[in-house]
Amino acid sequence: MWTDSPEEHLKDIHNQIEEIEKLGGLRIWMLHVLEHGPKNGVEIMDAVAEHHERFHHMNEVMPHRVSTVNMLKSTKHSSYRPLPGSVYPMLKKMVSEDLIVKRQDGRYEITDKGLEIVYNIFGNLTNVGPSIAVEKALNEMYKLVFYLADVNEEKLIPHKEVIGDLIERLKKIEDSL
Numbered sequence: 001m002w003t004d005s006p007e008e009h010l011k012d013i014h015n016q017i018e019e020i021e022k023l024g025g026l027r028i029w030m031l032h033v034l035e036h037g038p039k040n041g042v043e044i045m046d047a048v049a050e051h052h053e054r055f056h057h058m059n060e061v062m063p064h065r066v067s068t069v070n071m072l073k074s075t076k077h078s079s080y081r082p083l084p085g086s087v088y089p090m091l092k093k094m095v096s097e098d099l100i101v102k103r104q105d106g107r108y109e110i111t112d113k114g115l116e117i118v119y120n121i122f123g124n125l126t127n128v129g130p131s132i133a134v135e136k137a138l139n140e141m142y143k144l145v146f147y148l149a150d151v152n153e154e155k156l157i158p159h160k161e162v163i164g165d166l167i168e169r170l171k172k173i174e175d176s177l
Contacts, residue, residue: 026082026090027099028121031110034100035118038107041087049081 033047091108094100099114
């Protein structure tokens with residue numbers, strides 16, 4: 001039923017880390033916000049600031065959250081809005097790398113190559129069909145539960161409440177079927 005072993009999953013995470021290091025933070029944020037639709041430079045700066053704020057708020061509210069995105073988390077939270085002197089040269093470079101295209105209306109749009117990078121890093125499921133998204137989400141959950149089953153009990157005890165919440169949510173989903 002599930003194709004990836006935990007070892008393959010760890011290899012995937014390693015590849016994601018390498019991709020993050022290769023791309024750099026600003027480029028990743030820009031690809032992420034362009035995944036949600038075309039934007040001009042100012043809209044990109046605003047969207048990066050908004051997503052950055054939401055990301056840090058989520059990590060403050062849910063510090064137990066397990067995600068590849070946590071690899072991008074800085075140790076200190078501060079407001080972040082990229083400056084035009086960083087964004088516009090990066091946009092030009094990203095166009096030359098075929099990660100994005102500049103449309104005639106001056107807005108930038110992510111390419112298939114850019115979407116592939118976003119998916120490889122974030123595992124984003126918004127641009128795939130609903131049945132594929134469900135299958136991929138369940139596959140990820142299965143691998144993570146498989147991993148947790150092998151974790152020393154002492155390390156899981158502090159997370160008992162979170163595990164209980166997840167079980168309760170999954171039970172509600174199951175009961176609704």
